[in-house]
Amino acid sequence: MKYIVVLGDGMADRPIDALGGKTPLAAAETPAMDSLARKSEIGMVKTVPEGMSPGSDTANLSVLGYDPKVYYSGRSPLEALNIGVRMEQGDIAIRANLVTLSEEEETYEEKHILDHSADEISTEEAEVLLQAVKKELENGMFQFYTGTSYRHCLIWKKGMVVPLTPPHDIRGKKIGEYLTDEALLLAMQKKSYEILKNHPVNLERKKKGLNPANSLWFWGAGTKPALSSFEEKFHKKGVMISAVDLLKGIAVGTEMGNIAVEGANGGLHTNYEGKAAAAVSALLKDGYDFAYIHVEAPDEMGHQGSLEKKLQAIEYLDTRVIQRVKDSMEESGEAYRMLILPDHPTPVSVKTHTADPVPYLLYDSRKQEERDCVYNEAEALRQGNLIQEGYRLIEKLFEE
Incomplete structure (x- = not known):
């Protein structure tokens, strides 16, 4: 059978x-x-x-x-298993989506989330963008890992599980009231927008009529799973x-x-x-x-x-x-x-x-x-x- x-x-x-x-x-x-x-x-x-x-x-x-x-024990830790991330006790895995935010507003908080998947960006394009993010944001406390399409992983060494809003829940909404209160994560998310908004990959996507992957969005935090x-x-x-x-x-x-x-x-x-x-x-x-x-x-x-x-x-x-x-x-x-x-x-x-x-x-x-x-x-x-x-x-x- x-x-x-x-x-x-x-x-x-x-x-x-x-x-x-x-x-x-x-x-x-x-x-x-x-x-x-x-x-x-x-x-x-x-x-x-x-x-x-x-x-x-x-x-x-x-x-x-x-x-x-x-x-x-959280969504991102399950995804981290497939990516091959070795989590230690105390590590926190967090989903790092590549999303599309509106660009005309002056402040990050005023922006709207237009697409939680950046038009289902290819893994190859995403890898290039993640490398740009890693170059400026990665350190001994935070490490980024490339997943598939728009879905990626952040490991926060000896971090905390904090409330984070899934981006697909707030498509079309102003992001200010949904941003995390955790200062380190929020600072990285804002910085990612500055890194990505004019990246050559995104400029080329715009020429093709595709949504740019112009910001990271963190969600789905959790601890090491035990299945x-x-x-x-x-x-x-x-x-x-x-x-x-x-x-x-x-x-x-x-x-x-x-x-x-x-x-x-x-x-x-x-x-x-x-x-x-x-x-x-x-x-x-x-x-x-x-x-x-x-x-x-x-x-x-x-x-x-x-x-x-x-x-x-x-x-x-x-x-x-x-x-x-x-x-x-x-x-x-x-x-x-x-x-x-x-x-x-x-x-x-x-x-x-x-x-x-x-x-x-x-x-x-x-x-x-x-x-x-x-x-x-x-x-x-x-x-x-x-x-x-x-x-x-x-x-x-x-x-x-």
Whole structure:
């Protein structure tokens, strides 16, 4: 028996008037998911515990079977694991986003955050910008590490976990009231703007009509994580297939395998087919029992507030990942169970994460009884299945 999770990051949403009161998941053309739904258990699961922030960090830990209240120590430390940062006791890891701030205001505090990802800047461009920042800001207390695209890491030696606002929560807003009170971090953030605003990379991006990555933004502070082995915990050899450092870092921390798929970039035009093929190969050829396929695109489109692109991301996930995995597994003759769900909602109306329960679909290839059912939030609610402790959902996947 093989086990698969397909995670459409931020795929859940709220009813939208422009869609006739449907959510994007309900309105999108999803023949693969709807076909599976007719033979599956459908329900809702609360992936974010009460009192915790609705991030991809806490939610994906839940889906993987790790209670965030026990295992969560901050987002950036998980990403640092994948980057290869060796954290010592007392070190604090902080996410350092390359963001786009408005440039016409006189003071830093008056600026607005226009784009939390600087048009999903390439890792190659980001590396050049990070080198400029490191040259002027790095010292024995603070070290910068390049991650992927706009997502990077700052290590604060013997630092403090301080409250920091995620930039994707404040797109379009004046940043003054959201800036950190921690003087050292704030000074570096302001200095980064002076370093980056007229950097040749950003001047060239402007010529191309792209948003400049003109400032760092710090958030997601946390301490060294202490995750347990996935294989020891569940007696399954698992592999992660994701383009983002957070998920790959969770895999490192839980001693799962990591597969890097060429062309997988966390955006709308990622290598969907490559992810599907990598999962199937890992399960059928490389001896893995469990594959976790993470697709970031629906979340990114939700943050952008783009209904059209979020619909497209969901449809790509359906036809270019789920259908291909289903066809390949059925062709192999190997029995498998597949769990499909978002980690959290990222409604296009609010452009950030919410903590609402999300719909799940649990399919078993051995069960062929059909019923009238589709996969979306309303149908999952109608079914009446609710898992309050999200980290227990994986136990249902592994049930025999």
